[in-house]
Amino acid sequence: MERLYIFDTTLRDGEQVPGCQLNTVEKIQVAKQLEALGVDVIEAGFPVSSPGDFNSVVEISKAVTWPTICALTRAVEKDIDVAAEALKFAKRKRIHTGIGTSPSHIKYKFNSTPEEIIERAVAAVKYARKYVDDVEFYAEDAGRTDNEYLARVIDAVTKAGATVCNIPDTTGFRLPNEYEEKIRYLYEHVDAFAAGKSILSTHCHNDLGMATANTVAGVLGGARQVEVTINGIGERAGNTSLEEVAMIFKTHPDLGIETNINTTKIFPTSRMVSSLMNMPVQPNKAVVGRNAFAHSSGFHQVGVLKNASTYEIMDPKDVGIDEASIVLTARSGRAAIKHRLGINGIQVEGDQLDKIYQDFLALADKKKEVTDEDLLVLAGVDRSTDHNVKLDYLQVTTGKGIRPVASIGLQVANEHFEAAASGNGPVDAAIKALKCIIKREMTLKEFTIQAISKGSDDMAKVHQSVEYKGHIYYGFGTNTDIVTASVEAYIDAINKFRN
Ligand code: KIV
Ligand code: ZN
Numbered sequence: 310m311e312r313l314y315i316f317d318t319t320l321r322d323g324e325q326v327p328g329c330q331l332n333t334v335e336k337i338q339v340a341k342q343l344e345a346l347g348v349d350v351i352e353a354g355f356p357v358s359s360p361g362d363f364n365s366v367v368e369i370s371k372a373v374t375w376p377t378i379c380a381l382t383r384a385v386e387k388d389i390d391v392a393a394e395a396l397k398f399a400k401r402k403r404i405h406t407g408i409g410t411s412p413s414h415i416k417y418k419f420n421s422t423p424e425e426i427i428e429r430a431v432a433a434v435k436y437a438r439k440y441v442d443d444v445e446f447y448a449e450d451a452g453r454t455d456n457e458y459l460a461r462v463i464d465a466v467t468k469a470g471a472t473v474c475n476i477p478d479t480t481g482f483r484l485p486n487e488y489e490e491k492i493r494y495l496y497e498h499v500d501a502f503a504a505g506k507s508i509l510s511t512h513c514h515n516d517l518g519m520a521t522a523n524t525v526a527g528v529l530g531g532a533r534q535v536e537v538t539i540n541g542i543g544e545r546a547g548n549t550s551l552e553e554v555a556m557i558f559k560t561h562p563d564l565g566i567e568t569n570i571n572t573t574k575i576f577p578t579s580r581m582v583s584s585l586m587n588m589p590v591q592p593n594k595a596v597v598g599r600n601a602f603a604h605s606s607g608f609h610q611v612g613v614l615k616n617a618s619t620y621e622i623m624d625p626k627d628v629g630i631d632e633a634s635i636v637l638t639a640r641s642g643r644a645a646i647k648h649r650l651g652i653n654g655i656q657v658e659g660d661q662l663d664k665i666y667q668d669f670l671a672l673a674d675k676k677k678e679v680t681d682e683d684l685l686v687l688a689g690v691d692r693s694t695d696h697n698v699k700l701d702y703l704q705v706t707t708g709k710g711i712r713p714v715a716s717i718g719l720q721v722a723n724e725h726f727e728a729a730a731s732g733n734g735p736v737d738a739a740i741k742a743l744k745c746i747i748k749r750e751m752t753l754k755e756f757t758i759q760a761i762s763k764g765s766d767d768m769a770k771v772h773q774s775v776e777y778k779g780h781i782y783y784g785f786g787t788n789t790d791i792v793t794a795s796v797e798a799y800i801d802a803i804n805k806f807r808n
Contacts (some may be wrong), residue, residue: 310567313558314534315551316350316510317343319582320365322380322548323538324354328588328772328783329538333365338655339585340369342578343539347569348376348551352404352536355381356395357388363395370399377401377443384408384433389393393440404437407475410462423458427465434469445473447512452478456491460498467501473510473534474499478523481516481546485526488513492530502531510534513549515541519547521595525557528566536667537673539582540590551678552579552596552628560622565647576629579620581655587772587785588758594626637684639673649681655688675789683768686787696804697722697749705792707735715739717796736795743796751777758791769794775802782806 323329331339336353343351348450354362378399382388384406396402407417408430415426430446437444438444446466446762451459463474476495478488492509492615501507511527511534513520521609524535541550555570579597583590602625606650617624637645643666650657650665657665701718714730715738727744731761732738755774760767771786771794782805786797 310562311533313528313566313568314508315347315555315568315570316352316379316534316536317348317538317551318352318512318536318633319343319353319367319538319542319551321354322536322544322683323582324586325541325544326542326547326586326588327781328774328785329542329588331585333361333368335585336365336370337368339539339582340373342574342581344373344376344384346569347571347579349380349569350377350534352379352381352405354395357382357391358387363391366392366395367398370396370402374400379403379405379724380530381387382406382433382437384429386433386436387753389437389440393437396441396714398608401443403443403445404441404442405445405447405475406437407445407449408433409449410459411450411452412455413453414450414682427462428605429468433466433470434466438470439637443472444470445475445510446471447477449477450479451476451491452483452488456494459491463495464499464501467499467507473505473508475510475512475534476527477512477536478514479512481514481520483519483523485522487518488523489526491529492527492532496531508533508672509617509657510536512536512548512602514543515546515548518546521553524549524554528558529564540579540588540594542582542586542588544564550596551575552595556596556628559627572627573629577652580681580685584655584688587770589770596623602630611708637669637673638677638678639670640678641669641673646684648739649684650688652681653689655685658689672768672789676764676768686768686770696800698803700793701725702795702798703737703739703787703793703796705739707738713738715742715792717742717746719743719800721746735792739792739796740799743799749777749803749806751775751803752780752808753799756796758797771795771798773798775799777806780807 327440340351353366356363356366366380380392380396392404408426415421434444434446448462461489461799496502505782509532511530511532513523535554537551538548539551541547552575555568556571558566558568559572576597582805590597646666646669647662650766665687698722703717705715707713712731714731718727726746728742730738730741734739754776757772759770767787768787769791773784776780782802784798784802786794788794
């Protein structure tokens with residue numbers, strides 16, 4: 310078996326999804342879970358991009374022992390200096406530097422020439438090697454870069470000391486056979502790969518739904534590292550999903566590729582990332598979707614009951630799906646809540662557990678059965694107490710043939726305010742009442758409501774984006790009452806306003 314290295318970029322490329330940003334404490338939680346999952350490399354951030362990213366790379370480097378911690382840079386000395394500084398506590402460290410190599414990047418982004426790009430790439434790799442022994446080079450938009458020129462770039466950077474060469478299909482454009490051919494061409498035309506001095510890495514985006522297929526094709530073409538994210542999250546249509554790649558090589562041992570992934574940790578990791586990022590997993594998502602192992606047709610049910618392998622190519626237990634799940638009701642105790650959260654990758658103790666438990670009891674009074682999804686929402690809610698604006702109460706009258714009216718009580722900087730307003734619908738009335746108290750020039754830009762599982766007693770999750778002084782702020786709220794969840798999401802956004 311040949312070893313395939315798993316490079317997880319959930320905390321860098323994955324975290325670029327608008328509205329899904331994590332704070333440092335949450336990033337550390339994810340990084341530790343990735344370590345338990347067995348990933349080889351954690352891309353922890355792009356340190357020069359913001360103090361928050363810098364700090365996350367520092368703190369993740371301290372918190373994690375086994376995986377290599379990687380920091381992204383452009384082919385710019387200042388970026389590399391800052392990345393090296395951010396990585397100073399990492400036990401194993403890697404700088405990931407690079408530059409665009411496709412004709413449009415060379416011409417429009419850099420106003421440069423192919424030869425000058427090679428010089429800049431080589432200079433960046435040499436500069437990064439002054440700080441660390443492990444330097445990865447990325448050729449941005451390699452998917453649309455001519456293979457012959459790309460091989461010259463890659464040959465030059467491997468001679469300059471690049472230990473890994475990342476070939477991103479940045480726009481998700483290539484077909485699997487073309488991507489495989491590209492990787493094979495590079496393997497065959499750059500001496501460093503056969504000589505074992507460097508390895509090729511895939512980095513595929515999912516714009517045309519081909520990220521996983523392209524990644525597997527890249528491995529068949531000779532890549533020995535894959536860049537992936539949990540649940541395939543990432544900008545636009547996302548990146549390649551870790552769980553799909555890991556399970557493809559596990560279910561196809563004939564391909565002769567093995568990873569270090571402890572697949573039984575896949576499901577809890579997926580749940581943790583989905584919950585912390587407030588980003589639902591589509592029900593039919595391969596490997597980790599709610600329906601991935603749910604057989605509903607009569608034919609299938611009979612087949613699976615007689616012998617699971619009739620219709621199942623994977624055992625749900627292999628990806629960490631715990632079938633003996635207990636149903637939570639108002640009679641469940643703290644220990645059951647803690648246990649269920651633990652199965653889903655969230656460790657809670659003390660005060661935090663108490664608060665979740667109180668919220669759980671309030672929810673269990675309204676819902677017959679509380680699901681894992683509900684619990685994860687309760688655990689993911691922002692529980693900090695120092696918010697400037699808080700909802701005290703909300704009352705809404707609505708129905709057919711009447712104009713909805715809302716009255717609201719808010720605490721603003723510890724002072725209580727009340728207001729009432731009517732609107733086109735209950736949410737409109739409630740937000741108008743809120744705006745009578747918070748008199749700022751703010752506009753609701755995006756508004757989505759989602760039911761978490763099923764049933765009319767379900768919890769609603771509301772995501773909103775609110776524009777204020779030229780910036781967009783994301784807010785999130787959850788409640789069995791959709792109007793309250795909407796107002797809470799609006800307030801969550803207001804609490805993030807910078808002035
Ligand atoms: O998609 C891409 O090209 C990237 C690089 C910055 C590695 O994410
Ligand atoms: Zn990318």
